[in-house]
Amino acid sequence: MQAPILRRAVYAGSFDPPTNGHLWMIAQAQQLFDELIVAIGVNAEKKSTYTVAERRQMLQEITAPFANVRIDAFENDFLVNYADSVSARFIVRGIRSGADYEYERAVRYINADLQPEIRTVFLMPPREIAEISSTMVKGLVGYKGWRQVLSRYVPDAVYRKMLADKEEN
Secondary structure: OOOOOOOEEEEEEOOOOOOHHHHHHHHHHHHHOOEEEEEEEEOOOOOOOOOHHHHHHHHHHHHOOOOOEEEEEEEOOOHHHHHHHOOOOEEEEEOOOHHHHHHHHHHHHHHHHHOOOOEEEEEOOOHHHOOOOHHHHHHHOOOOOHHHHHOOOOOHHHHHHHHHHHHHO
16 A cells, blocks of 8 residues: 655745734645645845744744644745755745736746646735735834734734844844
8 A cells, every 4th residue: 555645835935024924824724735844935135134043933833733834944945946855746825916926926937947846826815914924014113002003913922022022122
C-alpha cells in the first residue's frame, strides 16, 4: 500500500507585523492542506520594523491553535523555489484588490515557468479585513487613540508586542 501524498502549502509574506488579515489567510489555508508552512520572506533591501525572530515568535503565538501550521523563514530566493525546497506543491496568496490580482497573476505565471508542478491557490478575504496590511497597521501607531484602533486590526499577541515596544521607546 502506497503512503498518502502530503498536501503541503506555503503561505509567505513579510509579516512585519502579522495582522488579522494574515491570520484569516492562515486559518483558511490550514483547513485546505495537510500542512501549511507560514514562511517569513526576508528581503535584505527592505527595512523591517521587527526582526525575523520577533516575527517568528508572533506568528508562533497566533498560529498555536493550528496543529498543522509551522513557521519558517527564507532569504534571497524566489518563493516558488523555496516552496520546492520544502516539498510544497502549493503556494497560497491573498487577493485584496484588483491591483493585487494583476500583480499576483503575473507572479503566478513566472512561478509556473520556474516550477511548473507548483500550483498557486488564491484566497480572497472578507470585505471587513481586505484593506488590512502591515504597512497600514504600522502607520496607526502614535496617533491619539491609536491603541484602541490598532486592537481591531492585529491579533492579541501582536497587539501586546506592539504596545510593549511603544512603551519602551
